[in-house]
Amino acid sequence: MKMNSRILIMALIVIPLLSGTPAAGQYNNYSRMTQIIKNLASEYSSVCSARSLVKTAGGKDIWLLSVGTGDRDNKPAIAIIGGVEGNHILGKELALGFASSLLKDYQTPEVRDLLNRLTFYIIPDVSPDATEQFFAGLKYERILNARPVDDDRDFSVSEDPFEDLNQDGYITLVRIRDPSGSYMESPEDKRIMVTADLAEGQAGSWLVISEGIDNDKDGRFNEDGEGGVCFNRNFSFNYEEFGPGAGLHAVSEPESKAVADFLFDRFNIYATFSFGPQDNLGQPMKASDRPAQGRMVTSITKSDETINKLVSDKYHEITGAKGAPAAPDSRGNFMEWAYYHYGRYSFSTPGWWYPVEKGKNNEAAFLRFAEKNKMNDVFVPWTAINHPDFPGKQAEVGGIKPFAMINPPADTLPDLISANYRFIKAIAELHPELEFLDLKTENPGEDVYRLTLKVHNKGIFATCAEVGNQNIWTRIMRITVEPSKGQTILSGQKVQRIPRLGGDQSEEFSWLISGKGNVTIRAGAINTGTITETINLR
């Protein structure tokens, strides 16, 4: 009996281990992702640990994987964030895929060496309440967490959700033939509905609404469904007070607060990569993007622009991706927060897109792209239904399937994961790194020694992003002289600040010390690593 129960327990442990192995080419729902994270942490326990940062309103964990050797929290680090916007399931797979790929390679000399120098913090899904909608029976592009919010501010909460009128499991569109409507079929692709252009002599003959009924009879459709707050609108840079999905105030949600707290507490992080709609890899940020507003920094600074351009070039070169469309300007997003308010290098890409043309309809372009790439299951053909809010009128359900335009077919995932993994690994090699140069001792007379040296950043990235230099949530490097017993510092400070060093920049320091013996010099900060040298004065 005893024996049996042990076997049973063993079996219980073993089965999920097997089923939780990341399968190539599939999107992983919350429970599979959780299992994969746990498996990675147990399989690679010497270089990886996993823990939950917080639970969301929907009761889901925000998982963190820490990857590195030795004292992980005391080495320069990179944070990688997925699920930044809940309808972008790809981001979650790219972040999770990065962790799996890195860990699988951890015994290669290249990765082992990298992990000796740097730590990677990976948070694969910061919007688990929303991403799960992709795997649910009823699929719609959800970006809101599970906090009950009165989206339409009519003082009833979540009273007007979508309804799957044609029972196909997808929320698409409803079009109603109505002379008062302003929509017509697109001349580019008859399946697509566009607004008629009076300037072209066009008049609309359809109403178009999202799939569902007007539950609260306010004349608007599906404007107050489940949730919520959008992680990617809940951050403090360019935050929109009372904006849709923005939350009660910036960083109001358990998950955004937990992620921000984790990042703020880790002063060793010098760069973040996030996967979401923001894109400064396809098109780097420009120093002239937005006019400055008083003390607020609203455009990338000059020297950070140089690094962003370099990283963007590497992105194109390593992943082979090209032709990224301009990212939408959106308020309260994570990527810009990580740069402007967290003060770190911040990079983001949606990871996948389809070619668009200026002046052409994006949806039609997507359908052409889908056809060319044999993505056969992206459109729900218009089918007649009876819509209770439009009795006696011709109503049809149809349209592009949710998620299809921003999440590629699952069989493309292995290649995308591999390309983004190789890219981040290559960028990590550009990390700031300090060394002492031109160390010199002179003896002007008696027992007096002049000690001179340079602190050099041999990395390509600066020791701190320029935007973070004035930010109290970044550290300032110090250089410290520790004389031994009997020695005195005659000139110069025991502790001094080292100014921010750009890539390949250095700063000279000099002291006058009396007395023979060893002097120990330490230089750096937690985000650059600390270097030490002991000099014998004699």
Place this chain on the structure above:
Amino acid sequence: MKTTIIKSLLIFFFSSLSPALCSQSAELFFKAAGSPANPKVQVSWNKYYTYQGITDLCRRLEKAYPDLVTMESAGKSYQGRDIIALTISCKKNMDPGLKPGFYIDGNIHSNEIQGTEMALYTAWYLCEMFGENQFINKLLKDKVFYILPTINPDAREYFMHEPNTASSPRSGLVPVDNDRDGLYDEDGYDDLNGDGMISQMRRKNPDGQYRADPKDPRRMVRVAPGEKGDYELLGLEGIDNDGDGLVNEDGPGGYDPNRDWGFNWQPAYVQSGAGKYPFTFPENQAVRDFGLKHRNIAASQSFHNSGGMILRGPSIQGGGAEVYSRADEEAINAIGKKGELIIPGYRFLTIWKDLYTVYGGEVDWWYGAMGSYVYSNELWTSYLMFYDTANTDQYEFDRLLLFEDAFIPWQEVDHPVYGKVEVGGFSKNFGRTHPGFLLESDAHRNAAFCIYNAWVTPELVVSDVKVKNLGSGLKEVTATVSNRQLLPTHSGTNLRYKIDPPDYCYIEGGTVIAGMIVIDADRNINAEQKRNPARIEIENIAGYQSIKLKWLVKGGNNFTVRVESVKGGRASARSE
């Protein structure tokens, strides 16, 4: 036997000392106008109360006035103290949560301690005058006060019990690494002479630029060009504890709790003192949650010091996302001007324009995010010393009225780096806080301003409920809903962002067929509400505005019309 007598004597002795049980006997006094004749809760208003003292006073108020006072915790401070919240209103006539609310907090800045006493005085005065004054009786029947005497209890204690200046700390006590070296709070002030105060350091120096003022040698004055001085000033008492060449640059805390609010928030490189994000600090989280639970707070006051100002928003140019409507401007300015009259020496000013720009301030949060009107009084002004704006000589005031009680005489101490220095200057309870004898009168004036402000929150009345028979069982019911006070039920921001629901007006007594707001009765212009006409939605009832309503009803004889407004309270009337 003997011991029993001693015991009972002791009990008598102590219970007579215990102020909670003590009103004076009527033969002993003659009432002064406007003050409670014989308060049940005896309080001295010429001193400052520690956290324990505040707790004790609040408990005594609650015990003495259970029908008026509820004492609760709004949440915990960083060090685990309760943020005490008093709810004061007549509990018998209506649930206080349904009345228009007035909110008061004090001491958000740790050193600005007297906001607490102003808040406590208001609480005490309201309780002690209830039953004694007709105006206060009506006020507490109609309105509710939410009073949080200190929303920064940790650093209040730190200010009082640890070495500080009159200006330190502004911060709460969550550790912050101000010099960004990885060490937290490692280089604060050092109390070199061990007197519990941080004052100035001076050192004899033949090349110094300062000398003692011949008129009052306690004061250091800068010498005129060409004259010889004999002292140099070396800043506030302290040493370079972390050896980085800077003195006192990373003391306890090191942030500004009034740059932490979730409206118009900006990070520390834009707005110094800000935390990581809005509501970084637990005390402010507690106030936020308290505010969200009490949406009936129609107006509010946040006490600061100093300078004698009645401050209004916005705190940034243009107001950010706030909406100051013309109606709001008029109401806010009218109340502020009344404040200048109530509190002589205080000026009514706009924060960004007349003071400085503040991002993430509490004032903007109350108005912008909560839709509540708000003022912030900067307590104490040097005008109060001689009732004179020209003569504001602190040394003379200290000499003539405080008998040099506020000055720490210069005293020689050894400094580890500077050698022999002298330490002296004004003590931390002078310069920004009221001297004892002026505290009660300014507390009364500031309380009176709060009371005025609470009184002008909306007062809704339903009147003229009339029924007209239209034949075939159909009746027309009309009613008037009026606001008999200055403030509207909804501020500009509240209307724009729909922070609160509209005012709901219900009719009971028949089956409603149609309902409408009468725009122009003479010309029969109405705004019909097609959905749910038994509950007419009124977007806003402005100050001194009356709104006529009309229903077409089937059946019923007696009708009740009732209005419900989150910030405007409740009212109802029956048909005649």
